[in-house]
Amino acid sequence: MKRAYNFNAGPSALPLPVLQRAQEELLNFQNTGMSVMELSHRSKEYDEVHNKAKQLLRKLMNIPDTHDILFLQGGASLQFSMVPMNLLHEGKVANYVLTGAWSEKALKEAKKIGETHVAASSKEANYTHIPALEHIQLSERTAYLHITSNNTIFGTQWHEFPDLPVDLIADMSSDILSREVDVKKFALIYAGAQKNLGPSGVTVVIIRKDLLENIPDHLPTMLNYNTYSSSNSLYNTPPTFAIYMLSLVLEWVDEQGGISIIEKRNKEKADILYRCIDESKGFYSPHAEKGSRSFMNVTFTLPNDELTKTFLAEAKERGFVGLAGHRSVGGCRASIYNAVPLEACEALADFMREFQQRFI
Ligand SMILES: Cc1ncc(COP(=O)(O)O)c(C=O)c1O
Structure with missing residues (x-):
């Protein structure tokens, strides 16, 4: 069998041993006589898959107890809206650093929710670089500072993160798990899975727990981070197969x-x-x-x-x-x-x- 040299931007290459393991287990997962896709999301077998994915992610990324791990759907694109809906409170200003098309999209959604400010941008230079840290100018009444840690389209990446007295939020869709990151520095990290984490279908959110306390109650249930946090991301049917694949990818990273x-x-x-x-x-x-x-x-x-x-x-x-x-x-x-x-x-x-x- 000839495998392609896969340079896709996402969905993208998955480790061959992960695909082989999924293939082996496809028809009969752990002697259940069923595929993972056919298991109840309330079953003991699925629960183990779900929790293993969380535990491994915590271990590999060294995620401290101060932060919760959530599994959502809707891709990173839904996070463009959920972040400001949950964290841009009345009277505050959401700050964005523009480093490419994805940060522009994130800003566009935040504008629909509340007041925003562009803290730095490399748009004028056609996004050929990440703005210097000293060029970041925060607004007053800052709710948070949002960055895109890796710009999938332009091919630029933050190699040093801002160290400012403000909640830092990062879209890490295209470089999560690719390098060591000090999670403590971030109030929230989000990533669609389909680059380094697994197949599309699940979105990972890592959120500092204290932020959960101030989320407005009026938000639709499925758009409120508390719904996921208080139910171990099992309020409704999660994307079980994608989370299973995530758990296999994480095991592979661990084995490496x-x-x-x-x-x-x-x-x-x-x-x-x-x-x-x-x-x-x-x-x-x-x-x-x-x-x-x-x-x-x-x-x-x-x-x-x-x-x-x-x-x-x-x-x-x-x-x-x-x-x-x-x-x-x-x-x-x-x-x-x-x-x-x-x-x-x-x-x-x-x-x-x-x-x-x-x-x-
Ligand atoms: C950095 C970044 N943010 C957001 C997205 C959008 O992700 P999704 O398709 O999961 O909504 C992508 C997709 O490639 C991306 O690369």
Whole structure:
């Protein structure tokens, strides 16, 4: 069986051993005679899956007891609305740092809920970098500061987080679990699962517990974080199969030696591609400035659209999947999440060098 070199931006590559385990267990999960998909979400067997996913995430990310872990649906996009609905209180101002299309979308939803302020932005520079920490200007009456830790579309990433006396909220959809992060520094972290955590369908929210005390009662039940916190995310039917897959991915990360090992590998992978770009003498041109480069999404362009098209077509023939840049940006993007093996990055770099030889 030939597996693709999968550089999709999300949904994206999953670890092969995880897929194989899911396949093995698909028809008969732990001798129940049923698939996980067919189990009651109130059964003992599912409860173990659910709690194991939570426990492993807590262990791997070193999530302190001050923070709760919630499983929701609606993707990271619903969090764009839920964050301000739950945490932007009357008379306060939600602060956003704009670093790309996803932070713009998050801001757009917050504006529908209450007062907002752009604390910093790199929009003028076509989102080629993360604003310097000293350029962040908070408003008065700050409710929270929202950042997008990794910008999936533009290929930039925060390598240092703001240390300000304000509740920090991060959309970590495209780099959660890819590097060590001090969770204590964050009031809330959210991430759609479909990059580093598992398949789409479940959204992880890590929230500091004291924030739960001030959430307005009038919110619709399913849009209130307290509903999930007080029911162990089992108020209604959770996305059971997605959570099962999450638990398998987390076990895989644990078996690899945890996030520190994964982070080291991710840096090596990114380095292989950035080195190839840097050594191409401008044939491949990186979108992100050096200090803001993402270890998850490597974005670059070729000298013209014609060459980009040929590059993408040839890459596809060689089994490299998902290299077209986002439709809003164009060019190319290699998404190299946790499950993308180092060999895939080496093979891509070899192909890029060989392609360049033929076209210069
Ligand atoms: C950084 C970031 N935020 C939010 C989203 C939207 O996520 P979802 O499709 O789960 O709503 C994405 C999707 O790619 C993303 O990369």
